[in-house]
Amino acid sequence: MLADIAAWFITLFLINPLQAEAQEQLQRANASAQTVQQFRQCIASEGPRLIERATNEPAWAIAAGTGLMIGWSSPLEYIDRNNENCASVVRLLQGGEGNTVES
Template sequence: MVDTFFHWLLATFLFNPIQAQIEERLRTAGASIQIVEQVQSCSTRAAPALVRKAGEDWIWTATTIIGVASGTTDPLDVVAAELPSCRAPIEAIRRQPAA
């Protein structure tokens, strides 16, 4: 029961907002299909590490949720922090002019 509630909290307040902001960023960036697929793959691959981190560090979880929700934390930075190999496609998205 607690596990289910914890997963619901993470999905509702961390993963769904991160995914929504990444999708919005990708839609407005005008990036190539290849870059979009790389960034989407990164966010999917980062999920298990983010779940693990959220379960181990409640302060990180709270500050990340608040930061993403308030717009002070870029969700792309959350993903890149967990998967350094994703920094290149994320930076490519940032360099794209808005569509």
């Protein structure tokens, strides 16, 4: 039961905001189809990894979700930057509106 709540918490406060922020940035930057595909692959691999961690470590999930909810941390802090697909998404999101997307 606690594991289900932790997974829900991570989905609500980490995965969903990350998806929304990335989609907005991708649209604003008129991202290429390749970049959009990389984003989808990133979420497809990172989402289950984060939910599994939340399920196995409910205290981590609650701490991470709370930090995200009150603004102490960013969803980008929880993304594996060694994942090639995620690295490009993180660069895009950290680059802000002024940068263009290269792909």
